[in-house]
Amino acid sequence: GKNLVYLLLCRSSNTLIKERTDSLRTKNEKISKLVRQSNIRESIYTIPIINLSTLVLSTAEKVQLKLGLDYSFTDKNKYIKKNLAANFESISARVSGKIDNEEKEDFHEFLRAYTDIFTKNIFMTRDNTYSKLKRIIKDESIAVISGDKDSSVVIMNKADYVQKIQDMLDKGITDKIYIKSTDNTFKDLKHFQDFIYRNFKNYKHYDKMYPRSNQPGQIYGTAKTHKFIDMNQVKLDSLQFQPIISQIGTYTYSAAQVIGEYLKPLCNENPYIIKNTQDFANIIKAQPPLSETEEYVSYDVESLFTNVLLNDTIEYILHQIYVEKKLPKLCSKLIFKRLSYKLTTENTFIFQSNFYKQIDGCTMGGPLSVIIADIFMTKLEEAVVKPLEPKFYKRYVDDIICRRYKNQQDVLFDKINSYHTKISFTIEVEPSTFLDTKLVKENPIYKTEVYRKSTKFPVHWSSKIPKRYKRNAINGDLNRSKCISSDFEKEKTVIVQKFKNADFPERFIKSVINNYESNEISKVEEDELLIPSDFFEIKKPFILIEIPYCEKNEKLSKRFMAKLNIFTKNYYDIAIKWITKKVRQLFPLKDKNPHPACKIYEGCCSCGFNYIGETIRNVETRWREHNNVNMDSEPAKHLKEHIDHSFTWKVIMTAPKNFRLRKNLEASIIALKRPRLNDQLDFNKLTLFRNGVT
Secondary structure, eight states, X not given: OHHXXXXXXXXXXXXXXXXXXXXXXXXXXXHHHHHHHHHHHHHHSOOOEEEOSSOOOOHHHHHHHTTOTTOEEOOOOTTHHHHHHHHHHHHHHHHGGGSOGGGHHHHHHHHHHHHHHHHHHHHHSOOOHHHHHHHHHHOTTEEEEEBSSSOOEEEEEHHHHHHHHHHHHHHHHHTTSEEEEOOOHHHHHHHHHHHHHHHHTTSTTHHHHSOSOOOOEEEEEEEOGGGOSSGGGOOTTTOOEEEEEEOTTSXXXXXXXXXXXXXXXXXXXXTXXXXXHHHHHHHHHHSOOOOTTEEEEEEEETTHHHHOOHHHHHHHHHHHHHTSOOSOOSSOHHHHHHHHHHHXXXXXXXXXXXXXXXXXXXXXXXXXXXXXXXXXXXXXXXXXXXXXXXXXXXXXXXXXXXXXXXXXXXXXXXXXXXXXXXXXXXXXESOSEETTEEEEEETTEEEEEEOXXXXXXXXXXXXXXXXXXXXXXXXXXXXXXXXXXXXXXHHHHHHHHHHHHTTOOHHHHHHXXXXXXXXXXXXXXHHTOSXXXXXXXXXXXXXXXXXXXXXXXXXXXXXXHHHHHHHTTTOSEEEEEEEOEEGGGXXXXXXXXXXXXXXEEEEEETTSOEEEEEEEEEHHHHHHHHHOTTSOSHHHHHXXXXXXXXXXXXXXXXXXXXXXXXXXXXXXXXXXXXXXXOOOOHHHHOSSOTTOOO
């Protein structure tokens, strides 16, 4: 009997071992298959990584960077719940009138619960993006730079990057484009505020033009890797950079946006302007066939923005407004001239803690730059192109295409190239591409296709963004192809392969294409209606909700939206703005802002009392007011009563520009910390989180 039991146990053990061995073999085969598939995908979707630094990248770092700097990951910053709670507080206050009294507490509990759930889902999501790149992020001697017109990733020693930008600045100073300056942040702000108030206080856009804060512009560079045919040929000495001066947050930024819109009509009557790529495709398709003696040529203005003749252009604008009367006057000629120079030549920017000003040309990144460049080219065309009456001449900003006779002197090119010593043109005969459009010559006509750079990739499927963003990426490509290409069916095949290479499921891609084509048919049917189907519908009030993105939150949002619409009785048109973060945000190239604005801050008195506040202005301005005993804020009153006390100030967090959201954040922190000097009871007005948010 014992032998029989022993034999049975041995057989059972052998069977178990065999089953486990087979199971492990199967798992290993599956893993090997996945690895092979991964390697195949990696070879197809491999964004170029150009490492010009002394840093040796690990395999994990390479794998992550090959997904590109536009790859999004789950952002787990510590203020997620505070911002979400402030957003929900605003929604609660706004829709309160549409919620039945007996349902209000249930509604508040509903929002509180989803604040916790959405936040928990973010921190429960597994995402190793940051940890994979942490070594590079923490290494201050390394700079990670994006390609200027492609998806390439350039890694450089920070010292080399700084030297490249500094060399451009030094050359700009020599060419009298830049001058060295000093930190006049608050002086410039005060002068401009007074100027706008005196001259534009009755203008309908005064509130937008009047600045509340100021910070210096920030210059950074993107790598012109698209100039290289082979990325292996990119070397430090030969790599050039596109300088960009970000003017967001400067005291002239909003005013420049307003004036930019005001000046746009000056170019509307220019018959040579191409509105967009679709407009160009339609224009080129409508052209009569070329004769055997004709050809297309393209001209390109070298560095148009920085070489714009600013003085001449501003004088031309003044003539169009005050002599030709092409625009309604906003103010006197002298005041508008002063405003124009303030918006273009008085902006300070910072690099490596040194301050500069651009005194000529236009900045890449400025809100007025494109319209000023367009107006300058319009002036040039009126003086040179119009008298010559070319058979065909069209321009989009600094890219020009025209047709001419072969083997004859190009009088037009000679004339525009000699217009001014600062303005130089290059020429390409029979260009194969123009404005993202591939020109395919089929004598005697040209057909058009979408031009796609081999180093420009769509976002990878694994990127942590909502599916509707991925759907929109395909729809955008389809729409571009529909507008540009002579062969849409061919373009669809290219699009399918392009997104399959980015690991998009083929079923998903084809589903989007089918929906797009169905919608196109519906649009045609809609256009045939005399009265649109939604003509009599009353437009609902719009509410935008900001929610941090992760896949669980996206799935949960459908249920959340359904319940929210039930509570509000479908009175509102509600949409979600998903908060995502891109890898490029982990590698900032701009100088740290020395004068932060739009913050929640805390002041600690030497006696132990503290104060919480918020401001859309520069925090230094607000802190100076609090330290001034002649002001009426609570810290000022406290200092007036206790002249030997003093405050230490610090920023707690960045706040939104939206006033209500900012006040909700402040109220939440006040409710949590209960500062002794806050004489406000805003935290009592909070309906969801009366005790604040941890």
